[in-house]
Amino acid sequence: MRISFVGAGNVAWHLAQALENAGHHIVEIYSRDARNARRLVNKLYDTHIAPDLDFAESTAELLILAVADDALTDVVSRLVLPENCTVVHTSGTKSLAEFQQLIDIYSDIPAKTGVLYPLQTFSKDVELSLVDVPFCIESSEAVTEKMLIQLAQGISNVVYLMTSEERRLMHIGAVFACNFSNHLLAISKRILDAEHLEFDLLKPLIRETLRKALQSPDPALVQTGPARRGDHQTIETHLDYLERYPAWQGIYEVLSESIQRVR
Known part of the structure; x- marks a missing residue:
């Protein structure tokens, strides 16, 4: 299949290379930052940089919009589609109807539309196989749905049909599981750095925490710590220290209260 991308960020970086490795031809890459487009094009075999969002003369059969949700309306408003092209987005929250x-x-x-949402965290400089990455597929048309399923199955063993509402809920869960947990690790490192302590000492603890959570039928069952024990004296000691970091103190309080409620 001949495929073009709008966007050259983390998702496009991994998805374009995986699709090319699966035998598809990546025709063009457009990015508002030409340097990002060039960097991705250099990873591909016979791909050109699109100078703008006018794809009227493109030979692409599929156009993948791998852009931030906030940019999607602006991108579509300036997009010129080629004839007989299917256009999809990779968002976790934007509904198919919208x-x-x-x-x-x-x-x-007129264009056929769909959703090709990879449920994973991506960073350009971190290698990642997409074989076990869940792909959430949605389209209102059977032909487009079948095409997207086949496309996803060519690079992943985990492909789901999912409604817009189901995808939105999965994305909320993903933000808690991935983005928020990573942010908490970043806070932990900054606290230790400020006191000249080694964050690496926490890595065995982090690995064991994740291992237990992933192996348990419910992560709440393996929750530990002062909030789980109801150790209010320790909690107060921690909060006293965190007075120098009011925002993080607030996070500590909210999470401690939540842990005590979730059983």
Whole structure:
């Protein structure tokens, strides 16, 4: 299949290379930052940088919009689609109906639409196999749905049909499981750095925490710590120290209260 990308961020970086390795031709890459487009194009075999969002003359059969949710409306409003092209987004929260409405409003050419959402955290400089990454697929048309399923199955063993609402809920869960937990690790490191202590000493603890959580049928069952024990004296000691970091003190309080409620 001939595929073009709008966006050259973390998702496009991994997805474009995986699709090319699966035998697809990545035709063009567009990015508002040409340097990002060039960096990705240099990783691909025969791909060109699109100078703008006018794809009218493109030979792409599929256009993947791998851009931030906040940028999607602006991108679609300036997008010129080629004939007989399917256009999909990779968002965890933008509904298919909203996306189709944007295409209907701004595009002079009718287009089939869909969602190709990889449920994973991506960083350009971190190698990642997509084989076990869940791909959430949605389309209102059977032909497009089948095409996206086959496309995803070519790079992943885990492919799900998922409604917009189900995908939105999965994304909320993903933010808690991934983004928030990583942010807490970042806070932990900054606290220890400020006191000239080694964050590396926590890594065995972090690994064991994640191992237990992933092996348990419910992570709440393996929750430990002062909040789980109801050790209020320790909690107060921690809060006293965190007075120098009011924002983090607030996070500590909210999470401690939540741990005591979730059983």
